[in-house]
Amino acid sequence: MKIIADTDRCVGAGQCVLTEPALFDQSEDDATIIVLNETPEGELIEKAREAVHVCPSQALSLEE
Amino acid sequence: MTTAEKHEFPMARTCPFAPPPAYEEIREGEPVSRVRLPDGGWAWVVSRHEDVRTVLNDRRFSADRQHPDFPALVKGEAASRRPDEERMLIAMDAPEHGPARKAVLGEFTVRRLEALRPRIQEIVDGQIDALLGGPRPGDLVDSLSLPVPSLVICEMLGVPYADHEFFQEHTVKVIKQSTPPEERWAAMVAIQGYMADLIAEKEKNPPDDLLGRQIVKLRADGTYRRTALAGMGLLLLVAGHETTANMISLSTVAFLRNPEQLAMIKADPGKTLNAVEEMLRYFTIIDVATARLCVEDMEVGGQLIRAGEGVLTLGYSANRDPRAFENPDELDIERGARHHVAFGFGPHQCLGQNLARMELQIVFDTLFGRVPTLEPAMDVDELPFKDDANIYGLYQLPVTW
Ligand code: HEM
């Protein structure tokens, strides 16, 4: 599974970082998303799904 | 086409813990329907979770609150609009909105806010000391709910806290539904003038606070304008102040009424953040205020909405939609409530949300930890709830311990 992030859509709300700091970070400059690990495994897969679910701008998607 | 408007909006809450009963009727009967507005005009209400998210995350719905056709929630408000004035962030649309938001967003990253945690803890402890050292019963709103967010945002921005009474007085005028439009505008102008003077002072030798750093950064980008920064400073000050305060007061009441839920966060503070999400969902203090103006025809929930028509997204109905939350009327801090829309959704979703989360988390852990015998000093039914404001909350919360 791969995490796809659309940085143009991202509104920098940080919901993904709150969900799983091991997968996501925010740019210091404008808070847009940085994916730390694009191919999560194990428990992190559930976290990636949750992040997709809560992201307020539908900037995240998963390629199964 | 749908028939005449059955309901008038905004609708007052009759119970502090539940949306107006008509919300359910609308959501389950005619989920996108026409309602009458105070000025005599009409707008669509959108009531289901999925549809609310759709509207708030689509460019065909504008947030331009100065536009003459934007739905007016307060009688006479439309007449006081200034379409030629510069928009604040909250009223901007793409492509202007994104860059303006991103310019300040770096100050609100999760990591940046984490660094503020010890200082926020100190502020909360200081206010609880003051409450405990004061008369019993004491007013939680005055001693804790209002000063905490106010001290925190003043310190972040670099606004002297000594001036907070000035802000308090004027923001109340801006928020109350009963404030005459001219007075509301005057209050905004007064706060904006203060902010512009403060920023002019900071321009001379930009200090290491949010406003100072913005001056440096925007100057380097070649986009610095004092009025624009004053608007941003003002918005941050006003937007984060009453909102967080109301959430502190209302959640405290809800925790005290639901001791089994309170016991859970006391036993395991790892649950507090979830409880905060649930409180946000449960009260949805900002409801109809996330209105929009349709600027291009679009179908929502099977209903065609046309350009020029106003839309009220009912966040409180969305947050009680059984399609999105099981047993939605139950307060359950263990449910996963994070997909609520209490902070809105889409590009305008609350910029201060992670600051608010942290403040609420620290307040609840500290308050109930340090004052285990806390209880309301008044019947819940008699508490002065803000039935006349666009942001729901409490004017006072007498407590004893
Ligand atoms: C529990 C407390 C809070 C609640 C319930 C809340 C709620 C909201 C909501 C619903 C919106 C969206 C408005 C819309 O879509 O039209 C919003 C936007 C905003 N909020 Fe908050 N807020 C809270 C705390 C804060 C804090 C602490 C700050 C700042 C320090 C803040 C700053 C803002 C700003 C600047 C916007 C506009 C964002 C934009 O237009 O891009 N809020 N808030």
Ligand code: SF4
């Ligand atoms: S949750 Fe979505 S909008 Fe927010 S920072 Fe992550 S990707 Fe961006």
